[in-house]
Amino acid sequence: MDTALNFILTELNSYFSASSSVQESAVVLSGLANPDGSVPLAINNKIVLTLVNIEKETAMGTTGFIPRMGAGFGRSNPTLYLNVYVLVSASFTNYSTGLRRLNQSIGFFQSKPSFTAQNSVAFPAGFELLTMELVSLSMAELSTLWAVLGANYLPSAVYKLRMATVQNEWITEPVPAITQAASNLGS
Template structure:
């Protein structure tokens, strides 16, 4: 469910940027920021990384009680959009971050009606910008183990987590290669 929600957001934003900028390549990448060894997790530069940084249980919802059945749990996801552009391309990083904010300002609710690619098990996603104090921002980047780059944090609300609809993700096989002896 988490992957489906975030990959949908990534695809929607890439479609928006391709239309807005007449671009051909994806600029938004669903990825962590750094590998365990401290190196950047994404090859190349000039991308906006969408990174899940936290999950929390939504406590403001009503609970339904069904005997002998665990109730669904609503969770909120905190996602960080980080503009990973080269140092000589700082202005472009800010430009792309502005596109992210603009897109999520004009479309902050995702339903199957306005987002046909939204997984059928997800009713709605509500996206809200989060404000961080300098101290919280410093703690976030320190926890991530990365140097600060231009970024914005969003809360994605109310993903209903139901274990019954979880499924294994298997990447699509795009080709079969055979290594011939040389």
């Protein structure tokens, strides 16, 4: 998860530095409120990426795989496919600047909704595809989200980061290799 989110952060920062005169990081990965309720200083005049939910992708297969392990094999738990919900918010003292930066962020993900090793130089190992899909929230859902975050509302959009995978490849059970065929069928 952190690898995928940091990759998206780097991609968005690269976009901002290439398309404007912004020298410092325009985008940060952060919560919107400190535990004491105060606003983190690091988000001032930034686009902020905030993890707001994680869900298991149920449309993908869930079978374990059996990698080769010396002369035998090993059974491992199935790969866990995750969808990570990311809040992209504009934390700017100048409201107009915040709206412009949020619009640029939305435009970036609209023009490049999927990321692969072929279209992204720094694409992280362990992933085949990452996509950013805009999620529409009702006013009630939006109100609840901001209440849970413990922050004042900021102009924002929610995206679903699809196909973040987790696979530790821990062997849960050794499986011996078949060395010869049994010929005593039906005996």
